Amino acid sequence: GAVVSQHPSWVICKSGTSVKIECRSLDFQATTMFWYRQFPKQSLMLMATSNEGSKATYEQGVEKDKFLINHASLTLSTLTVTSAHPEDSSFYICSALPVRQGGTEAFFGQGTRLTVV
Amino acid sequence: KNQVEQSPQSLIILEGKNCTLQCNYTVSPFSNLRWYKQDTGRGPVSLTIMTFSENTKSNGRYTATLDADTKQSSLHITASQLSDSASYICVVSAGANNLFFGTGTRLTVIP
Numbered sequence: 001g002a003v004v005s006q007h008p009s010w011v012i013c014k015s016g017t018s019v020k021i022e023c024r025s026l027d028f029q030a031t032t033m034f035w036y037r038q039f040p041k042q043s044l045m046l047m048a049t050s051n052e053g054s055k056a057t058y059e060q061g062v063e064k065d066k067f068l069i070n071h072a073s074l075t076l077s078t079l080t081v082t083s084a085h086p087e088d089s090s091f092y093i094c095s096a097l098p099v100r101q102g103g104t105e106a107f108f109g110q111g112t113r114l115t116v117v
Numbered sequence: 118k119n120q121v122e123q124s125p126q127s128l129i130i131l132e133g134k135n136c137t138l139q140c141n142y143t144v145s146p147f148s149n150l151r152w153y154k155q156d157t158g159r160g161p162v163s164l165t166i167m168t169f170s171e172n173t174k175s176n177g178r179y180t181a182t183l184d185a186d187t188k189q190s191s192l193h194i195t196a197s198q199l200s201d202s203a204s205y206i207c208v209v210s211a212g213a214n215n216l217f218f219g220t221g222t223r224l225t226v227i228p
Binding site for chain 1: 149151153155158159160161162163166204206208210216218219220221223
């Protein structure tokens with residue numbers, strides 16, 4: 001089956017620093033990837049939709065200058081949390097839609113737990 | 118407005134018991150509906166996928182139903198196990214790259 005890998009699985013950073021999270025589709029190409037944030041005991045909240053070769057589309061309330069998304073290739077999208085603060089501590093998950101299937105099934109990465117201290 | 122609503126928000130059941138989770142949607146056009154299981158601290162994993170013409174589909178102890186007329190789906194878990202404790206998310210597709218997520222049901226199975 002299709003595999004989506006996120007890196008790192010967990011990261012601890014100091015307040016004010018930036019953190020980059022990678023999302024890779026390992027055995028398929030994805031023109032579209034999604035980034036989600038999940039707070040404890042809550043469901044996934046879509047942050048942005050990332051399209052290869054174009055600017056990401058952000059959901060309302062998500063600061064695009066704080067959460068930088070780059071989708072430079074059909075197998076890699078990155079989310080950079082800039083000037084991280086403790087309230088950014090969360091579980092970040094990406095998903096990718098395979099091009100070959102017409103993009104109707106989202107395969108999820110294993111998630112990245114970010115802790116800002 | 119395209120929405121996916123799940124109920125209950127949370128559920129606690131005894132090990133060995135059955136349970137049913139509900140998903141109501143207003144997504145249109147409808148392409149398919151998926152149920153995902155998400156263990157704590159992990160990404161969601163697909164359990165079942167159902168298209169418009171399918172009424173029921175099973176995956177082991179998980180059985181999903183779909184009523185496309187009333188726009189309702191359910192996920193039935195039989196003989197629950199402790200490892201079933203997770204969040205279950207209903208996702209409805211309105212076509213390519215157009216997914217709508219429910220807020221999930223958090224299931225806790227206790228011994």
